Amino acid sequence: MELSGGEVLIQALKEEGVEFLFGYPGGAVLHIYDALYEQNSVKHILVRHEQGATHAADGYARATGKPGVVLVTSGPGATNAVTGIATAFMDSIPMVILSGQVQSRFIGSDAFQEVDCIGITRPCVKHNFLVDSLENFAETIKKAFHVATTGRPGPVVVDIPKDFTTPGITVPFEYPKSVNMRSYSPAEQGHPGQIRKAVDLILSAKRPMIYSGGGVVLGDAAEQLTQFTELLGYPITQTLMGLGAFPASNKQNLGMLGMHGTYEANMAMHDCDVLIAIGARFDDRVTGEIDSFCPDAKIVHVDVDPASISKNVTVDVPIVGNVSHVLEAMIALIRDTDKRADPADLAQWWATIKQWAGTNCLAYEKSPDLIKPQAVVESLWRATKGDAYITSDVGQHQMWAAQFYGFDKPRRWINSGGLGTMGFGLPAAIGVQLAFPDEIVACITGEASIQMCIQELSTCLQYGTPIKIINLNNRYMGMVRQWQEFNYDKRYSHSYMDALPDFVKLTESYGHVGMSIDNPADVDAAMDEAFAMKDRLVFLDFQTDQKENVYPMIEAGKGHHEMRLNPARELA
Amino acid sequence: MRRHVISVLMENESGALSRVAGLFSARGYNIESLTVAATHDPTLSRMTIVTIGTERVVEQIIKQLNKLVDVVRLTDLTEVQFIEREMMLVKVRALEHGREELKRLADIFRGSILDVTDSSYVIELTGDDHKLSAFLDAVGRDNIIEVVRSGATGIARGDKSLKP
Numbered sequence: 001m002e003l004s005g006g007e008v009l010i011q012a013l014k015e016e017g018v019e020f021l022f023g024y025p026g027g028a029v030l031h032i033y034d035a036l037y038e039q040n041s042v043k044h045i046l047v048r049h050e051q052g053a054t055h056a057a058d059g060y061a062r063a064t065g066k067p068g069v070v071l072v073t074s075g076p077g078a079t080n081a082v083t084g085i086a087t088a089f090m091d092s093i094p095m096v097i098l099s100g101q102v103q104s105r106f107i108g109s110d111a112f113q114e115v116d117c118i119g120i121t122r123p124c125v126k127h128n129f130l131v132d133s134l135e136n137f138a139e140t141i142k143k144a145f146h147v148a149t150t151g152r153p154g155p156v157v158v159d160i161p162k163d164f165t166t167p168g169i170t171v172p173f174e175y176p177k178s179v180n181m182r183s184y185s186p187a188e189q190g191h192p193g194q195i196r197k198a199v200d201l202i203l204s205a206k207r208p209m210i211y212s213g214g215g216v217v218l219g220d221a222a223e224q225l226t227q228f229t230e231l232l233g234y235p236i237t238q239t240l241m242g243l244g245a246f247p248a249s250n251k252q253n254l255g256m257l258g259m260h261g262t263y264e265a266n267m268a269m270h271d272c273d274v275l276i277a278i279g280a281r282f283d284d285r286v287t288g289e290i291d292s293f294c295p296d297a298k299i300v301h302v303d304v305d306p307a308s309i310s311k312n313v314t315v316d317v318p319i320v321g322n323v324s325h326v327l328e329a330m331i332a333l334i335r336d337t338d339k340r341a342d343p344a345d346l347a348q349w350w351a352t353i354k355q356w357a358g359t360n361c362l363a364y365e366k367s368p369d370l371i372k373p374q375a376v377v378e379s380l381w382r383a384t385k386g387d388a389y390i391t392s393d394v395g396q397h398q399m400w401a402a403q404f405y406g407f408d409k410p411r412r413w414i415n416s417g418g419l420g421t422m423g424f425g426l427p428a429a430i431g432v433q434l435a436f437p438d439e440i441v442a443c444i445t446g447e448a449s450i451q452m453c454i455q456e457l458s459t460c461l462q463y464g465t466p467i468k469i470i471n472l473n474n475r476y477m478g479m480v481r482q483w484q485e486f487n488y489d490k491r492y493s494h495s496y497m498d499a500l501p502d503f504v505k506l507t508e509s510y511g512h513v514g515m516s517i518d519n520p521a522d523v524d525a526a527m528d529e530a531f532a533m534k535d536r537l538v539f540l541d542f543q544t545d546q547k548e549n550v551y552p553m554i555e556a557g558k559g560h561h562e563m564r565l566n567p568a569r570e571l572a
Numbered sequence: 573m574r575r576h577v578i579s580v581l582m583e584n585e586s587g588a589l590s591r592v593a594g595l596f597s598a599r600g601y602n603i604e605s606l607t608v609a610a611t612h613d614p615t616l617s618r619m620t621i622v623t624i625g626t627e628r629v630v631e632q633i634i635k636q637l638n639k640l641v642d643v644v645r646l647t648d649l650t651e652v653q654f655i656e657r658e659m660m661l662v663k664v665r666a667l668e669h670g671r672e673e674l675k676r677l678a679d680i681f682r683g684s685i686l687d688v689t690d691s692s693y694v695i696e697l698t699g700d701d702h703k704l705s706a707f708l709d710a711v712g713r714d715n716i717i718e719v720v721r722s723g724a725t726g727i728a729r730g731d732k733s734l735k736p
Contacts, residue, residue: 183643
């Protein structure tokens with residue numbers, strides 16, 4: 001089969017099983033767009049801004065586990081995509097970004113819409129390739145998908161000079177069956193000796209704690225994690241990225257840990273004697289002050305990326321490998337032995353944890369006059385029976401979503417944890433909804449974040465994605481305001497959202513349904529009304545309490561045991 | 573803090589060097605010197621990086637380098653017996669009474685004089701970091717016009733080798 005470069009690309013995407021290509025045309029990719037015309041194997045989703053394309057592909061990848069694919073043009077197309085690429089990189093999301101480039105003979109000449117895409121993206125990709133010939137094009141695409149999806153996943157950029165996609169210039173096409181890269185062979189199985197050592201330590205614990213992260217979601221190891229945790233009967237906490245990998249409703253679950261984690265999870269971290277870290281990376285928002293992190297604990301760390309081990313915190317038993325394989329091996333060893341943690345020790349540990357949980361750290365003051373943001377998330381949980389795909393933007397609403405929407409399944413909670421990208425939620429929801437047209441998808445956002453990619457409402461109309469947007473509108477960049485209240489003597493410098501649009505009218509002008517809710521008594525009914533409109537996008541603009549803060553909180557420089565609790569807890 | 577000499581075998585592809593340089597600057601690691609050239613296998617480059625850091629930082633440097641998709645293999649030469657060599661070209665002021673002395677000094681350090689004018693010599697010298705520094709000290713700062721150093725290269729002693 002003789003194909004042009006543009007056709008090679010489409011054929012390669014088909015071979016990779018790509019359903020959707022999120023993109024935006026431009027000069028350098030016109031040949032590719034021509035090849036996309038009148039074919040049905042890959043569905044192109046036209047976004048309204050390249051950032052939207054990357055977040056939509058990212059949301060698709062997070063919800064499905066399959067790589068998200070993006071097509072952008074050279075220059076501004078590529079630079080607009082960078083925020084989305086960096087977002088995926090920080091959260092280890094498999095993506096392939098195809099960027100147009102000026103003709104190879106013009107590279108370096110400051111040609112129209114030329115930018116050094118390889119150079120710009122280098123620090124925020126797992127790897128990138130500049131296509132150097134039409135002959136190597138198919139193999140390069142194969143390598144890109146391989147690198148993006150194996151080991152610790154991540155975004156891979158393929159920069160494609162326009163002349164390699166010219167119609168009429170063809171090569172014989174054969175898509176490689178496998179990839180041979182001598183410089184790339186990610187670890188799969190953990191070291192058996194290390195696994196044995198870890199299990200010995202785990203079974204000798206008096207005050208054990210399991211701390212799991214996004215790696216369990218990415219590695220599709222939720223089932224193994226649940227088995228492992230239930231078999232041991234130990235308490236477990238998850239990172240922001242790990243929510244849903246262990247059911248929130250399970251009694252052993254202490255909820256999220258870290259800066260806005262629960263009191264019981266953080267106290268148990270601080271006091272544990274054996275910490276079992278699984279697919280987590282000891283991020284600074286998780287550890288708090290590193291000098292007072294788990295002072296008494298021996299630490300086991302399972303991670304697919306050797307560079308994650310002992311990066312921020314020195315660990316005692318490192319295991320490098322695929323999380324699901326390592327968990328299976330550990331489960332088998334535990335089943336094979338009668339050795340168990342002393343039940344009396346464990347009972348006492350659980351009693352201590354129950355006491356901490358009695359603090360009721362997530363309780364908040366109810367109000368008959370003001371809509372409490374937490375109450376909106378709880379209402380959303382009820383309206384969706386706790387089984388929706390929830391995307392979020394970044395800030396207070398993100399933390400309330402994480403705290404109050406109990407996720408029982410993995411890949412349901414989709415947010416930008418590492419980079420903290422405002423504007424992520426709406427386009428990500430598009431990707432999720434396209435992947436699962438029959439499922440409920442809601443985007444929890446705020447009036448500041450939503451405006452960063454609001455143009456994608458137009459994409460939603462074009463492709464009929466009936467997303468429900470839950471806007472917690474407190475007329476502030478809430479998290480900035482909260483830090484200014486705590487740390488800057490209430491000097492609210494530029495955190496007030498003045499001159500806000502009328503979101504109802506704005507949504508309506510995009511052809512969707514808008515609702516404004518300002519009475520707490522109307523919250524549940526509004527949710528029910530919105531979710532009854534199964535084939536419409538509904539923007540629910542909740543006017544919420546401006547002064548509400550996210551509690552509990554570990555402030556800068558403090559340890560897990562020094563949480564700031566909600567002063568209004570008793571009023572709850 | 574200790575000095576480490578890290579030898580890296582990587583794909584000889586455009587951009588591979590900037591991946592390494594970018595990694596060091598992005599993560600705030602020290603580079604004392606960095607040399608790179610193709611090997612007898614033209615598809616592979618060999619890079620020698622000299623860095624200074626705590627054990628923990630150097631462990632991270634090695635892991636992060638290993639993580640680069642273009643890196644085939646690497647080794648910390650300072651963990652084994654190894655040979656280190658660097659080449660230096662020095663242009664020195666060589667006036668009447670000092671010319672003989674400089675010639676003798678070059679001989680003592682097994683250097684060779686590559687270029688001569690009425691007032692200067694260009695001296696080539698090969699050795700490890702200490703030897704080159706000792707020569708510069710012996711010549712004296714006031715007499716040095718220019719110094720060009722290649723950066724260190726290194727290879728393990730014995731049968732061990734860095735192969736793909």
